[in-house]
Amino acid sequence: MAVTMNDVARAAGVSLKTVSNVLNDYEFIRPATKQRVQDAIAELGYEANLTARSLRSGKSKMLGLVLSDLSAPYYAELASRLMKAASRRGYRVLVEQSDAVADVELNALQGPFRQLTDGLLFTPLMIDADAIAARLGRKPLVLLGEHILDSRFDLVTMKNEEAAAALTARLLSGGRRRIAVIGAHSGESAGSAGLRLNGYRKALDQAGVPFDPALVAPCQWRRDNGAAAVAGLLEGGVEFDAVFGLNDALALGALHELLIRGVRVPREVAVAGFDDIDEARFASPSLTTVAPGMEEIAERSIGLLVDRIEGRETSGGGVQVEAGFLLQVRESAP
Amino acid sequence: MAVTMNDVARAAGVSLKTVSNVLNDYEFIRPATKQRVQDAIAELGYEANLTARSLRSGKSKMLGLVLSDLSAPYYAELASRLMKAASRRGYRVLVEQSDAVADVELNALQGPFRQLTDGLLFTPLMIDADAIAARLGRKPLVLLGEHILDSRFDLVTMKNEEAAAALTARLLSGGRRRIAVIGAHSGESAGSAGLRLNGYRKALDQAGVPFDPALVAPCQWRRDNGAAAVAGLLEGGVEFDAVFGLNDALALGALHELLIRGVRVPREVAVAGFDDIDEARFASPSLTTVAPGMEEIAERSIGLLVDRIEGRETSGGGVQVEAGFLLQVRESAP
DNA sequence: TTCCTGCCATACATCGTTGCAGACCCCAGC
DNA sequence: GCTGGGGTCTGCAACGATGTATGGCAGGAA
Structure with missing residues (x-):
């Protein structure tokens, strides 16, 4: 089996909780103890069990992204950038393809997909504001695109x-x-x-x-x-x-x-x-x-979502972000 | 808080384990009991906590997909198809972009990413067979593409x-x-x-x-x-x-x-x-x-990986699949 | 009646982590 | 010498599910 905190604790001669404290940057630990724990971690090759952490803490460090189809170039490029922006903040992105089917969109809002993630980036295509509001749990949700313009929701869009x-x-x-x-x-x-x-x-x-x-x-x-x-x-x-x-x-x-x-x-x-x-x-x-301004959209939407999750953004109503745009004049219409 | 099995059990007047048994299609349950449990589940809107299930069972029903860049059209189309094929079998796909950086590829093989998933679909670009073999845990791994041709690994490729x-x-x-x-x-x-x-x-x-x-x-x-x-x-x-x-x-x-x-x-x-x-x-x-033959590649690789995970494919050496191809002759080279 | 077998349901331990409450030690202040 | 408080570490319970072992009850065989 895998190495657990208990093994590390035994190896370092401290309690399991102290190992936990080291991992979570608890303030009051003697440098020597901390070092001993870290050595034990390195020696045993310990890696935290994310599932257990997730169960206990209620956070998964995963964001959900719901879009119609990843093979559409715009969404593919957006998803790629979103994942990179999320990664910079220590999050992963789990993608769900809705195929523009209303049921899939609804399930993404309240089903297992929602449960697995700490927050949702959602491109609603088939469902309206009230359907979303009715299923809006306590977890943060940021709408992407413009299908819904409703001050109840956070929204990142373009002009x-x-x-x-x-x-x-x-x-x-x-x-x-x-x-x-x-x-x-x-x-x-x-x-x-x-x-x-x-x-x-x-x-x-x-x-x-x-x-x-x-x-x-x-x-x-x-x-x-x-x-x-x-x-x-x-x-x-x-x-x-x-x-x-x-x-x-x-x-x-x-x-x-x-x-x-x-x-x-x-x-x-x-x-x-x-x-x-x-x-x-x-x-x-x-x-x-x-x-x-796709980069801006990616950066702002991930930023907003993560701020909500980590409690840095607490405004009651929805935050509405509108990214800038640029005309790219090329040969097909000079 | 969310509804748990305990709440369902109380509502149905049975033990927690009986609820678990109903959910897992245990054979010996009186139809009346089963019905009562199902009613309670429906009434309370109970949904299984996947994290807890995952911790206990050791399975997450997630597959990992490692590729260099999701915004490349080929990978975007492939990822989209892989996700659909996985979904048909009850799995989700978690994507990791390596940007063709060796360290990222190595980490995907043994780090937290691996831990979160039940099996890996891996497109190695920067690392070789031995590096993979050295980090090959007990979880199934299917290589995608042809960078590695080694009978130790499962491989799905094209001609x-x-x-x-x-x-x-x-x-x-x-x-x-x-x-x-x-x-x-x-x-x-x-x-x-x-x-x-x-x-x-x-x-x-x-x-x-x-x-x-x-x-x-x-x-x-x-x-x-x-x-x-x-x-x-x-x-x-x-x-x-x-x-x-x-x-x-x-x-x-x-x-x-x-x-x-x-x-x-x-x-x-x-x-x-x-x-x-x-x-x-x-x-x-x-x-x-x-x-x-991208559809064939997607279907076969997911099929192989899931068969390995669920123990249906148990052959010792690597299974090598080679999908067919078709010449698409169009205007640029008639 | 007694025992066994098959069906149905339960209790308890467990997965690996974190939150909470507290124990202990040491030093300063009265 | 006693008290108070800050620093350092520990134990226990809990997150929500599942596996194992077992407890009851019915009906048929001895």
């Missing part, structure tokens, strides 16, 4: 609306007047899709360009959907001189479909996306997009 | 050499004679880079085409490295009519650089990759590559 507006304005100033939007989620207003669509409309208004619903293509946020959406527009005879993909995957799918069909980008149709995933820089033509 | 040879042969049969290879790792022979390079050389031999070391560009496996490698070849005055990126990220970086410099693909230079990440299909031109 979706402003960024989408800025990007749209950029397309407009380049002379584009019929900008197709793909990836809208009909009926949704508070989510990323809704906010970005809002930004788009505001920029149009600002420029005095009429909004044409025919230019809006609703679909999920994957490359193949982007391609299909563009195909649909072209085959439907809808005229457009630019495509705004509500995320990069969509925009890259759209770009691919346009090129296949012999549409010249950006000459005939400009293409822009949102997220600035690594892939965007290396597309051909490279993709104009919005860089949402 | 790197055959696939690379098949891809190279395809380029040769298309009339390409000077095929640049990017992403080689000098001095390495057993890793993915080494094996794929081997396959390349074998195909050349087979076709009677001489091997030219000037065509081999060593670098890490990211998009920017691929771009830089191609830039280096072009600026070094090396002539080539095809580029074989040892993974897709490299190939896509290379493709981007070629197009930027006005090289026509595939007319002047064909480009091929390895991995068939989703992005490959949507590149422009779409990328010819090798689909390594």
Whole structure:
């Protein structure tokens, strides 16, 4: 069996509790004793049993991350950064893929997943604020993204609306007047899709360009959907001189479909996306997009969550953080 | 506090152990008793404390996954599939990013990470078979990828050499004679880079085409490295009519650089990759590559690991699994 | 009746750690 | 010499579950 505290205690000639005290940096221990214990630990190769510690202390030093699909590039990059930020603070991240299924999201909030972790980073897609509030235990929860805007919750988000507006304005100033939007989620207003669509409309208004619903293509946020959406527009005879993909995957799918069909980008149709995933820089033509300050999002959300867990952040209402953004102008929409 | 078994026992009017027995499907329980316990569980909303169970039973129902970087598309897609395969068997996956740092890899093998999990899926990059063997505890370990070929370990891999040879042969049969290879790792022979390079050389031999070391560009496996490698070849005055990126990220970086410099693909230079990440299909031109049977890899490796953990697979030596592959011929190298 | 066997339920110890309360020692102050 | 208090260390209980051993009760065999 593994070496336990008891073995260390025996080897060092002290009580089990003293070993515990050394490990937990208890103040009043004679340097000599401390040294003896540490020597014994080193000699026996003792490692604390995290499960037992967890049972006793009620803390697991693990954070939960709930997102729809880790294979989506944006989430993959985000998860990677979140894990590094957590690691710097002594935490691990346990990931749960919801596949955008409501039941999975609900279970993540109250089921075993919640129990295993000290706090949750949650990207709600299918459930609303009340469903979350009803299941909100005593453990900290930080929402990621913008599906829920509710002052009850901590939230780390990005300037979706402003960024989408800025990007749209950029397309407009380049002379584009019929900008197709793909990836809208009909009926949704508070989510990323809704906010970005809002930004788009505001920029149009600002420029005095009429909004044409025919230019809006609703679909999920994957490359193949982007391609299909563009195909649909072209085959439907809808005229457009630019495509705004509500995320990069969509925009890259759209770009691919346009090129296949012999549409010249950006000459005939400009293409822009949102997220600035690594892939965007290396597309051909490279993709104009919005860089949402992912590092800031990762750092702030982990920071906030850990502060809540360790009791450094105690404000009653939700803390709302909005990360900055940067327009990345590249070849697809110069 | 949370509801415990004791509360359930009291509510159902049975002993704590009987509740435990109901939960663990013990055979001899009167249906009426069982029902009473289940009612109490439902009424109180009892959920088993996984930490306590874990401490007592020594099993956590978690698998560890060690890889270099979750934001690399291949690993992201693989991790996503592994997590789903694990979930089907009642396990969760805890991911550790090694950043290809030897110390992190070593710690994952014996440190707290190992302790938290019932078994490990490990992609060794910086450490060798002996280092692994020296730290191999009693918990199951399945190696992923090919850095280590050693009959002591369970290993799930792909047909790197055959696939690379098949891809190279395809380029040769298309009339390409000077095929640049990017992403080689000098001095390495057993890793993915080494094996794929081997396959390349074998195909050349087979076709009677001489091997030219000037065509081999060593670098890490990211998009920017691929771009830089191609830039280096072009600026070094090396002539080539095809580029074989040892993974897709490299190939896509290379493709981007070629197009930027006005090289026509595939007319002047064909480009091929390895991995068939989703992005490959949507590149422009779409990328010819090798689909390594990722679903098979995910399913088999999780299956093997869980079988080891649950004692269904007990063979002494290492089980070696080699997944099939498929050539995906697309526009970049028709 | 007595004993045994099969079914059902229980008590107790245990996993490895931490929180709480207290024991002990030593020195300063009265 | 006694008291008080700060520093140093210890013992016991507890976290919430499971394994082992065993206790009862029914019904059938002797």
